[in-house]
Amino acid sequence: MPWPIQILILAVFLLAGNFVVAFFHIPLPGSIVGMIMLLTLLVKGLVKLDWIERVAAFQIKHLTLLFIPFVIGLFLSPNFIPLLDFHFILVLIVSSFCCLLGTAYSVQWFEKIRRRSQK
Numbered sequence: 784m785p786w787p788i789q790i791l792i793l794a795v796f797l798l799a800g801n802f803v804v805a806f807f808h809i810p811l812p813g814s815i816v817g818m819i820m821l822l823t824l825l826v827k828g829l830v831k832l833d834w835i836e837r838v839a840a841f842q843i844k845h846l847t848l849l850f851i852p853f854v855i856g857l858f859l860s861p862n863f864i865p866l867l868d869f870h871f872i873l874v875l876i877v878s879s880f881c882c883l884l885g886t887a888y889s890v891q892w893f894e895k896i897r898r899r900s901q902k
Contacts, residue, residue: 784833784834784837788834789834789835789836789837789838789839790838792830792834792835793821793835793839796817796818796821797814797817798817799817799820800812800813800814800815800816800817800818800820801814801816801817803816803817803820821835
């Protein structure tokens with residue numbers, strides 16, 4: 784499927800998520816609700832992974848570029864320095880490690896399923 788169509792599909796889910804949040808007054812970001820809707824339709828098979836895979840892979844590949852300005856701005860903020868005590872740093876390290884493990888196991892599980900389906 785062409786890139787513009789794939790981008791349009793993801794944009795539709797973003798807009799639908801924003802609409803659902805605004806209409807039902809859900810205390811979540813619209814992008815998260817849109818991703819949950821997309822995941823649900825992917826699992827049900829109503830949306831094929833091939834329809835969005837290239838654009839999603841491109842976005843994931845460049846995702847870290849979006850966080851660099853935010854993180855640098857956070858660390859340069861004078862309000863951030865008092866937060867750097869032992870407990871806060873420990874929580875950051877443990878939660879980062881848990882996210883890393885969760886991501887690694889999820890990718891490994893997904894690749895295992897993907898290899899089985901390709902055989």
